Amino acid sequence: MMQEETVLSREFDGSFIRKLRRGVREKLGYSVGERAVPEEIEKTLDDAVAAIEKYTVFRVIYRVLPVGKIDERGIHTKAGMIKSVMLSRIARQCKGKRFAAFMVATLGGEYEGIGDARESLTERFVFDMAGSECIEMAADVLEAEWKKGVKSRDFAYSLRFSPGYCDWPLEGQAVLFNALDAGRIGVRLTPHSVMIPKKSISAVALMAEEVPVVSPCVFCQKGDCPWRRGAPDKEDKKLVR
């Protein structure tokens, strides 16, 4: 498994943009067949999407490192320890050699500036929502491609996890930023573990010959958790309660 850093840059195609519009409308509370989207919101969404097309490039840096010791508190890698009991439980269930795939991705800072400069609260809200949805969707696309790639090499892949979610504290960002020179894609970490630009995401996924449990939600009784994740595809469904 390659351990060097890889940097990718992507522009968004028409199909992505169409899905993005649909996704943002839903996140704003205008699901198809429910409330009509007000004209002002539709126009602001047009502006936000146009700004995304004009001013953003999805940039990602990733690296795969071997997993060392796994104990009850977390997973050790040469970039540092991933302090998550849940991830440790997933890692212990894996079969064969285990790897941690680290990723940081961003839309860059220019789009944020355009959104922040909008006059009304509504416009700023729509721009913010469009940016958040865009970075998450772009990461989903990348993850799907990546997953296909590792499957073709007889590797399985867990869902991606981010510091600040589940039982992995936000301070865990330091491990990702040790693993990656995220400055290469223009992302930095503040002393409070906040990524700048804000429309950036970071994540780690576990890889192994067999990954029988892909989601920590399997181990968790918190049924009302807003971040609870279901199965991404049929073969994983049986693994998520």
Place this chain on the structure above:
Amino acid sequence: MTVEKGNETVVHDLAEAVRAHDERALHALFDDASTSGMTAPEVRRALIGGLEEVRQNLMSNDASIPDFLLSLDRVTEGLGRLSRFPGYDRSSVEDTTVVIGVVEGDPHDLGKNVIAGIYGAYGYRVVDLGREVSRETFVKAVVQEGAEVLALSAMMSTTMVVMRDVIGEVRIKSPGTLVIVGGAPLNDVLAQAYGADGYAESAITVLEETERLMAGS
């Protein structure tokens, strides 16, 4: 009698224009309100009436957040034009001062901006310190402005801990100020642990929580 009826109609239409976030109608209605002799408090009540209806709809899930924000934007614009009406006295409306800001280290200010907009629309005097505000700046503003309420926002688990220091210092320098906190990583248990008087779960409920604190319950 005719004038009064006219006023009632304008009041109704102003509220409806806010509810429908109809900018063009609001502009025209402001002219109607002016010519029919409406006072600033009357116009203000009409605007808030429309906004309150949308807020209630949002609470019952019959409106979306952008619907509410569109109406809030209309009210904010409208309040900015009240000075041309008779009976306009800013100080008589804004009798409660709220100092608001995002704590040091946290660059996320959209939620805070929405809360500040809501406070402003509902007649509070808002002193918005922005984002990444130091403890010293919060304390200085609370004392200088004689704030009845300090509203603190943090969107990250790493920055919410800063609130504890700010609240501790405000308790010493301005013991009468009520502190309300909000933000994604917080809940009422954490708010209490940090020494806050209240916790605003969302922009929709911040008014009730503030009123509850002001009433001393």
